[in-house]
Amino acid sequence: MVLGNCLIAQSGGPTAAINATLAGVYSAAKENKNIEIVYGGLNGIEGIMKEKLVDLSKILEKDDNLSLLSTTPSSFLGSCRYKLKAPEQAKDEYKKIFEVFEKFNIKYFFYIGGNDSMDTVLRLKQYQQEHNHGVTVIGVPKTIDNDLYEVDHTPGFGSAAKYIATTVKEIAADTAVYDMDSIIVVEVMGRNAGWLTLSAGLARDSKGKCLADLIYLPEVPFSYDKLMADIRKVMETKRQVVIVVSEGIKFKDGSFIAESKVKDMFGHGQLGGAAKNVEAKIKEALGVKTRSVEINVLQRCAAHYLSKTDIDESFLMGRMGVKLAEEGKNGVMVGSVRKDGSAYSLEIGCGDIENIANKEKKVPESYLNSDKNGLAQPAYDYLEPLVMGEVEVKTEKGIPVHLSIRDFI
Amino acid sequence: MVLGNCLIAQSGGPTAAINATLAGVYSAAKENKNIEIVYGGLNGIEGIMKEKLVDLSKILEKDDNLSLLSTTPSSFLGSCRYKLKAPEQAKDEYKKIFEVFEKFNIKYFFYIGGNDSMDTVLRLKQYQQEHNHGVTVIGVPKTIDNDLYEVDHTPGFGSAAKYIATTVKEIAADTAVYDMDSIIVVEVMGRNAGWLTLSAGLARDSKGKCLADLIYLPEVPFSYDKLMADIRKVMETKRQVVIVVSEGIKFKDGSFIAESKVKDMFGHGQLGGAAKNVEAKIKEALGVKTRSVEINVLQRCAAHYLSKTDIDESFLMGRMGVKLAEEGKNGVMVGSVRKDGSAYSLEIGCGDIENIANKEKKVPESYLNSDKNGLAQPAYDYLEPLVMGEVEVKTEKGIPVHLSIRDFI
Numbered sequence: 001m002v003l004g005n006c007l008i009a010q011s012g013g014p015t016a017a018i019n020a021t022l023a024g025v026y027s028a029a030k031e032n033k034n035i036e037i038v039y040g041g042l043n044g045i046e047g048i049m050k051e052k053l054v055d056l057s058k059i060l061e062k063d064d065n066l067s068l069l070s071t072t073p074s075s076f077l078g079s080c081r082y083k084l085k086a087p088e089q090a091k092d093e094y095k096k097i098f099e100v101f102e103k104f105n106i107k108y109f110f111y112i113g114g115n116d117s118m119d120t121v122l123r124l125k126q127y128q129q130e131h132n133h134g135v136t137v138i139g140v141p142k143t144i145d146n147d148l149y150e151v152d153h154t155p156g157f158g159s160a161a162k163y164i165a166t167t168v169k170e171i172a173a174d175t176a177v178y179d180m181d182s183i184i185v186v187e188v189m190g191r192n193a194g195w196l197t198l199s200a201g202l203a204r205d206s207k208g209k210c211l212a213d214l215i216y217l218p219e220v221p222f223s224y225d226k227l228m229a230d231i232r233k234v235m236e237t238k239r240q241v242v243i244v245v246s247e248g249i250k251f252k253d254g255s256f257i258a259e260s261k262v263k264d265m266f267g268h269g270q271l272g273g274a275a276k277n278v279e280a281k282i283k284e285a286l287g288v289k290t291r292s293v294e295i296n297v298l299q300r301c302a303a304h305y306l307s308k309t310d311i312d313e314s315f316l317m318g319r320m321g322v323k324l325a326e327e328g329k330n331g332v333m334v335g336s337v338r339k340d341g342s343a344y345s346l347e348i349g350c351g352d353i354e355n356i357a358n359k360e361k362k363v364p365e366s367y368l369n370s371d372k373n374g375l376a377q378p379a380y381d382y383l384e385p386l387v388m389g390e391v392e393v394k395t396e397k398g399i400p401v402h403l404s405i406r407d408f409i
Numbered sequence: 410m411v412l413g414n415c416l417i418a419q420s421g422g423p424t425a426a427i428n429a430t431l432a433g434v435y436s437a438a439k440e441n442k443n444i445e446i447v448y449g450g451l452n453g454i455e456g457i458m459k460e461k462l463v464d465l466s467k468i469l470e471k472d473d474n475l476s477l478l479s480t481t482p483s484s485f486l487g488s489c490r491y492k493l494k495a496p497e498q499a500k501d502e503y504k505k506i507f508e509v510f511e512k513f514n515i516k517y518f519f520y521i522g523g524n525d526s527m528d529t530v531l532r533l534k535q536y537q538q539e540h541n542h543g544v545t546v547i548g549v550p551k552t553i554d555n556d557l558y559e560v561d562h563t564p565g566f567g568s569a570a571k572y573i574a575t576t577v578k579e580i581a582a583d584t585a586v587y588d589m590d591s592i593i594v595v596e597v598m599g600r601n602a603g604w605l606t607l608s609a610g611l612a613r614d615s616k617g618k619c620l621a622d623l624i625y626l627p628e629v630p631f632s633y634d635k636l637m638a639d640i641r642k643v644m645e646t647k648r649q650v651v652i653v654v655s656e657g658i659k660f661k662d663g664s665f666i667a668e669s670k671v672k673d674m675f676g677h678g679q680l681g682g683a684a685k686n687v688e689a690k691i692k693e694a695l696g697v698k699t700r701s702v703e704i705n706v707l708q709r710c711a712a713h714y715l716s717k718t719d720i721d722e723s724f725l726m727g728r729m730g731v732k733l734a735e736e737g738k739n740g741v742m743v744g745s746v747r748k749d750g751s752a753y754s755l756e757i758g759c760g761d762i763e764n765i766a767n768k769e770k771k772v773p774e775s776y777l778n779s780d781k782n783g784l785a786q787p788a789y790d791y792l793e794p795l796v797m798g799e800v801e802v803k804t805e806k807g808i809p810v811h812l813s814i815r816d817f818i
Contacts, residue, residue, distance in 0.1 A: 014586050043588045074582035081587070165808050166713050173483035173811055174710040177423050178490070179452045202808055206816055296702045297593075301583040304575050304714050307807065387807035398716065398796035399574050399611055402582055407615055 001034040001326060002134065004107025008056070009041035009048060010142075011113035011120070012081065014074035015156030016163075016303040017314040018112060018142045019403075022077065023070045024318020025110045025140060026056055032322060039104060042405070044080035044113070045120055049096045053104055059408045064394075070311060071393050072402040073303035084120045087127050094127050101135055108136045110321045114143040114154075118333055119357040125331030139333035139353055140321045142314070144300045146195035147360040150335040150351030155317050156300075158310030158386035161199030163302045164188055165387065167295060168244060169203035172211040175240045183231065183241045183282055185292040186212075187275030189299055191248035194218050194363045196299065200244040201375035202383055210374060213241050218248035219362050220372045222257055227278070228285050230373055245274050304400050308389025313346060320348045344385035410443040410735060411543065413516025417465070418450035418457060419551075420522035420529070421490065423483035424565030425572075425712040426723040427521060427551045428812075431486065432479045433727020434519045434549065435465055441731055448513060451814070453489035453522070454529055458505045462513055468817045473803075479720060480802050481811040482712035493529045496536050503536050510544055517545045519730045523552040523563075527742055528766040534740030548742035548762055549730045551723070553709045555604035556769040559760030561747040564726050565709075567719030567795035570608030572711045573597055574796065576704060577653060578612035581620035584649045592640065592650045592691055594701040595621075596684030598708055600657035603627050603772045605708065608792055609653040610784035619783060622650050627657035628771050629781045631666055636687070637694050639782055656683050713809050717798025722755060729757045753794035 008025050010018055022040075029038045040059075042052035054077075060066045069076060087094050101109070111121050121139040128135045141148050144160035168186055175184045188197045194217025203211040213234045216222055227243075234241050249257050258274040275292035282290045313336075320334045335351020338344070367379035394401045417434050419427055431449075438447045449468075451461035463486075469475045478485060496503050510518070520530050530548040537544045550557050553569035577595055584593045597606045603626025612620040622643045625631055636652075643650050658666050667683040684701035691699045722745075729743045744760020747753070776788035803810045 014583050043586075047588065072582070073579050075586045078588060079586040162807055167707060167711070169808060169811065170482050170710040170712060171706060173481070173813075174423050174706050176815075177452075177484045177488040179456065179487060202806070204808070205813060206810075291706075293705045293707070294703065295707075297580060297583050297700075298576060298702070298704075298707070301579040302576070303579060309807075384806055389807065390804065395799065397611070397793055398571055398718075398798065399578060399613070401615075402578065404582075404614060406585075 002107050003034050003036065005037040005039060005105045006035045006108035006110065007039045007041050007048070007053065007101070007104070007106045008077070008110045008112070009044050010075040010077045010079055011044035011111060011117040012079060012143065013114070013300060014079060015142055015144050015300050016073045016159040016306055017156040017310050019072045019076045020070040020311045020314035021112050021140055021142055021155055021318040023066055024315035025112070025321050026060055027066065028319040028322035030057070032326065035108065039106070040077045043078040044082060045084060045097065046080035046082040047078065048100055049093060051100055054409060065403055068394060068401060068403045070315060071303055071306065071391060071400070073301040076403060076405055078405065083116045084123050087123065097124070098128065098131070098133050098135070101133065106135060108138070108325050110138050110140055112140045112142050112318070114141070114145070115148060115357055115359060118353050121333065122331060122353050122357050136325045136330045138321045138324055138329070140318055141333060141356070144196060145190060145193055147193035147362070148356050149359055149361050150333060150356045152336045152338040152346060153386055155310065155314035157195065158307035158313070160196055160299050161202065161383060162307040162387035163305055164196055164199050164295060164299055165202035166305060168200045168212050168242065171293060172203060172242045175242060181235065181239050181288050183243065183288050183290040185243045185245060185275040185278045185282070185290065187245055187247055187273055187292065187294040189295070190218060190246040192218050192360050192362070194246050197244055197246040198363055198367065198375065198379055199383055201379060202387060211242060212244045214243045214373045215375070216243070216245045216249050216373060217363055217368070218246045218250055220368070221252040222249040223252065224281055224285070230371070231282065231286065243278070245278055247274050249274055304393055306391040306393070307387045308391050309386055311391050316348055324350055411516050412443050412445065414446040414448060414514045415444045415517035415519065416448045416450050416457070416462065416510070416513070416515045417486070417519045417521070418453050419484040419486045419488055420453035420520060420526040421488060421552065422523070422709060423488060424551055424553050424709055425482045425568040425715055426565040426719050428481045428485045429479040429720045429723035430521050430549055430551055430564055430727040432475055433724035434521070434730050435469055436475065437728040437731035439466070441735065444517060448515070449486045452487040453491060454493060454506065455489035455491040456487065457509055458502060460509055463818060474812055477803060477810060477812045479724060480712055480715065480800060480809070482710040485812060485814055487814065492525045493532050496532065506533070507537065507540070507542050507544070510542065515544060517547070517734050519547050519549055521549045521551050521727070523550070523554070524557060524766055524768060527762050530742065531740060531762050531766050545734045545739045547730045547733055547738070549726055550742060550765070553605060554599060554602055556602040556771070557765050558768055558770050559742060559744040559765045561745045561755060562795055564719065564723035566604065567716035567722070569605060569708050570611065570792060571716040571796035572714055573605055573608050573704060573708055574611035575714060577609045577621050577651065580702060581612060581651045584651060590644065590648050590697050592652065592697050592699040594652045594654060594684040594687045594691070594699065596654055596656055596682055596701065596703040598704070599627060599655045601627050601769050601771070603655045606653055606655040607772055607776065607784065607788055610788060611792055611796060620651060621653045623652045623782045624784070625652070625654045625658050625782060626772055626777070627655045627659055629777070630661040631658040632661065633690055633694070639780070640691065640695065652687070654683050654687055658683055713802055715800040715802070716796045717800050718795055720800050725757055733759055
């Protein structure tokens with residue numbers, strides 16, 4: 001390894017575990033004798049171009065800030081949605097990035113993000129090789145969507161899944177109290193991949209029966225006729241029905257059901273999302289009392305109820321990023337494979353970044369029941385280990401404490 | 410005290426602490442030598458008329474069910490929204506209720522609920538006195554809305570307040586990540602009283618500054634002109650604005666802002682709530698990226714993150730119900746008063762039920778800042794003690810375990 005500084009940045013949508021990964025990269029980088037200063041880049045690659053770098057040691061060596069970082073939701077360093085174009089289309093940007101790298105003597109760059117961010121990693125690696133910059137570029141995955149290849153599951157997914165299942169279980173309890181027919185429709189994130197919606201299936205009663213009576217994923221073509229038939233069947237044996245839909249459920253022709261022609265009072269299209277649309281259709285078709293709940297951003301930022309497995313693994317994935325750099329790898333992403341065996345065990349290693357950038361991993365058909373509106377056993381086998389364990393969260397005056405970059409810049 | 414059985418039932422909207430109160434009444438009733446069988450009535454007074462009674466000992470003496478009950482959200486015994494009419498208008502109902510009481514030898518009836526339920530308590534007490542039934546009727550308060558008189562605060566409010574403040578803090582972190590102007594509007598429950606909305610003010614940064622930049626309560630007449638001026642003022646010093654509105658915010662003329670003329674594709678009125686309306690107006694007036702989040706039923710059923718103070722007090726309020734019966738009280742409600750002094754201390758005692766039925770306690774003006782869009786110090790003094798402490802929640806396979814009546818009937 002060459003001697004130099006390292007830079008860590010975060011990109012894409014926030015998660016409740018992305019800072020545990022940052023803590024992991026940081027802690028391994030600090031232990032490495034070839035890395036001198038560990039910088040954090042603010043607002044991803046966009047902020048790096050503006051030279052927005054901070055010395056992370058000055059923040060994370062103080063008090064219990066490193067442990068606090070691991071339970072702080074959202075991207076501590078800020079984020080961006082910026083996707084680098086090909087070098088020939090954005091010469092100035094590449095030039096600027098490597099000028100900043102040179103100015104701050106950055107020899108190692110760790111980018112924590114999803115598939116768009118991995119595309120950036122790949123481009124930067126290719127560019128620096130062609131221009132002999134000698135910078136090691138490593139991707140570390142994150143996303144609540146769990147739609148990346150080269151990992152068994154993505155850091156951040158387990159905590160989101162735990163929160164969704166817990167919330168759906170609580171909603172089911174809330175819905176069950178009145179002695180009357182009622183339907184509740186819960187909307188979960190996921191435009192094209194239904195992993196988060198699938199995780200609602202972990203809400204189960206004492207006999208192991210799923211409390212989400214009907215679950216609809218974007219992978220399965222949606223039809224209102226089928227929905228109403230499914231509801232009628234559930235109502236043969238129970239009065240309150242819990243339905244969980246992905247925000248991305250689509251009709252057979254591929255159009256999103258939530259892309260409706262609804263106009264609000266200002267003439268804007270589409271007030272509600274998938275659940276709102278389903279709610280309205282159920283009321284119309286069945287005349288049953290129906291309401292909807294959109295879990296919204298809470299599912300990606302709820303750090304008060306984390307999966308310990310997720311936080312521990314996210315931290316280790318971050319550490320592995322530095323290990324890959326030590327091994328001389330470049331332009332790769334930290335990957336993971338689930339080991340065979342009866343007990344759950346994850347092997348964290350090296351993933352092929354070309355197999356992850358710009359691709360989406362979908363829920364396999366074998367994870368769904370024959371009606372495609374609920375989980376099959378393989379889904380439970382896959383999901384269960386990922387939500388295990390809780391994390392103690394520090395509070396002050398009864399409310400969780402977060403580490404905020406605004407206190408340091 | 411006369412020898413006989415007792416009956417406990419729950420009514421109104423569920424909360425995360427209403428079962429801790431049930432556990433409290435149950436545990437004190439079991440200790441009382443004059444109470445033989447402790448029954449639970451299903452679905453409130455409506456279910457009692459249908460003789461839906463269960464022997465609670467058979468459920469709660471098993472395993473750790475009593476402790477599990479205290480952290481189970483929603484009404485374990487089910488609920489109803491049934492308000493008893495005056496005896497002269499509903500003779501058959503009163504007759505039926507007291508027939509059931511006689512059949513099951515009920516001498517003590519404990520009704521856990523809000524102001525409508527307290528009205529029922531009052532009517533039952535008056536009726537039984539006129540007809541010499543010799544039944545003691547005691548009310549035990551609950552509601553997340555915190556709008557009852559005769560209590561310093563209502564059981565269930567503290568946990569809802571803790572959840573709301575925690576969630577708003579997480580949303581603020583989520584909103585802060587991008588380097589761009591954006592606004593998020595969070596909607597909290599409360600049609601006429603703004604206590605829950607006020608509690609969002611407990612989301613604070615490390616310097617004690619409120620992370621909810623603007624807070625609007627139903628107690629303060631709402632105006633879009635004032636809102637836009639408030640937002641512009643906030644944006645002079647920061648790019649991301651967090652706004653919290655009560656579902657019940659009203660214009661000066663008293664009309665709800667969410668009672669809009671919005672039509673969905675089926676011609677139904679009002680798709681969104683207050684936050685959706687505010688979101689649309691902000692986009693129109695300021696052209697800033699805006700989104701909205703409705704915390705919805707989660708704020709009343711989120712039992713995975715409870716206030717220990719709330720759960721402990723809810724349990725003690727339940728126990729006090731039995732103590733009042735022991736003291737020969739009838740037709741009263743368990744009340745509470747905050748003791749003077751620098752440290753928080755609650756005195757649980759007897760409340761006058763005539764001062765609670767059908768009334769709503771509002772947020773006092775002194776709790777608001779001069780702009781009426783944020784908290785003043787008295788609000789913090791009042792709210793802070795109520796959200797203190799966390800409760801360990803039992804999990805199975807990583808998801809909270811609830812006690813369900815369906816496993817026993």
